[in-house]
Amino acid sequence: MKTFGLIGYPLSKSFSQKYFTEKFEKETIKARYLNFPIASIDEFPELINHHPYIGGLNVTIPYKEKVIQYLDDLDPISKEAGAVNVIKVDWTNPTKPKLIGYNSDxxxxxxxxxxxxxxxxxxxxxxxxxxxxxxxxxxxxxxxxxxxxxxxxxxxxxxxxxxxxxxxxxxxxxxxxxxxxxxxxxxxxxxxxxxxxxxxxxxxxxxxxxxxxxxxxxxxxxxxxxxxxxxxxxxxxxxxxxxxxxxx
Known part of the structure; x- marks a missing residue:
């Protein structure tokens, strides 16, 4: 099952999980959306390594700037803005995914x-x-x-x-x-x-x-x-x- 998720800390009041879960059910999309609360951005690389099925992530407080150091590329808008809230995970290379940052905010x-x-x-x-x-x-x-x-x-x-x-x-x-x-x-x-x-x-x-x-x-x-x-x-x-x- 294709998986998407949210990184941030804390995530007790996450909007995204409820929104996407309802979207997937309503539109009969075979996917799930998980919360990934990480207490430090240093945990991010390990998160990707342990979840090789992730298709994309949202990013919330306090990591919209800190996550950039772990990404392989940024689209021009997020690069100029200096902040990312969406990560596309490209698994074309199954041994090393390409992480691309965007800003839908x-x-x-x-x-x-x-x-x-x-x-x-x-x-x-x-x-x-x-x-x-x-x-x-x-x-x-x-x-x-x-x-x-x-x-x-x-x-x-x-x-x-x-x-x-x-x-x-x-x-x-x-x-x-x-x-x-x-x-x-x-x-x-x-x-x-x-x-x-x-x-x-x-x-x-x-x-x-x-x-x-x-x-x-x-x-x-x-x-x-x-x-x-x-x-x-x-x-x-x-x-x-x-x-x-x-x-x-």
Whole structure:
């Protein structure tokens, strides 16, 4: 049976396994989808060696950047973005599979946010600096939206600190994207520390978190009159894009 799976840590709240299991049942596809929680990315080569039937993998927190060192090739988009969330495993050579990295997060995010964008949405703040933030940044760039990354410990010209977010910046950057895990089920009261009171109806709040449906971050934006969107549609879109990558 063809096997696909997800690497990350922890994986107790995995969306992917449920989604693909239901997809396989509905479409009568002879395949299975397994979770592979690995506490360290150093375990990745051994995982591949022990499972020579894997056709493809999804990658989630915290390995979207760290896994790249173990891949044989990257498609141009994931190479430029610097993050991978899909791995195609090519077993043409049965003794040594070829691992190719892709990024379907970019596809999912772009298609999900584009219908919500208005003429005043010219600049964005991306909360967080991990692999998901890199994918969001690439997508925003392709949509002609300038962005800055917001970090607790900013590095480089395109990163700013949470403490530097003032009224002028919040008025200028009207798209706010949360790529951190703050607000996920289990810690639902948490939200990024930004000055929500400077936001209003010109703002669009997008949270990659999808459980709960309305996170504390989205609720704070909604209370100020901002449009809001969670990450569930993005997950569906990126999952279908991953399936196409594995089967092309």
């Amino acid at each position: 970019i596809i999912g995010f772009s298609k999900s946010i584009e219908p919500l964008l208005k003429s005043n949405h010219k600049k964005a703040l991306i909360l967080g600096t991990g692999g998901a933030a890199k994918a969001v940044g690439y997508a925003l760039k392709s949509l002609n939206i300038d962005y800055k990354l917001v970090s607790r410990t900013p590095e480089g010209d395109n990163q700013i600190s949470y403490h530097s977010l003032n009224e002028a910046i919040m008025n200028e950057y009207t798209v706010i994207v949360n790529t951190t895990p703050l607000g996920m089920y289990g810690n639902m009261e948490a939200k990024p520390e930004i000055p929500y009171h400077y936001c209003g109806e010109n703002h669009l709040f997008y949270d990659l978190v999808y459980n709960p449906e309305v996170t504390a971050f989205l609720k704070a934006g909604q209370d100020q009159g901002a449009a809001i969107k969670n990450g569930l549609e993005m997950l569906h879109l990126q999952a279908e894009a991953a399936w196409e990558i594995w089967n092309k």
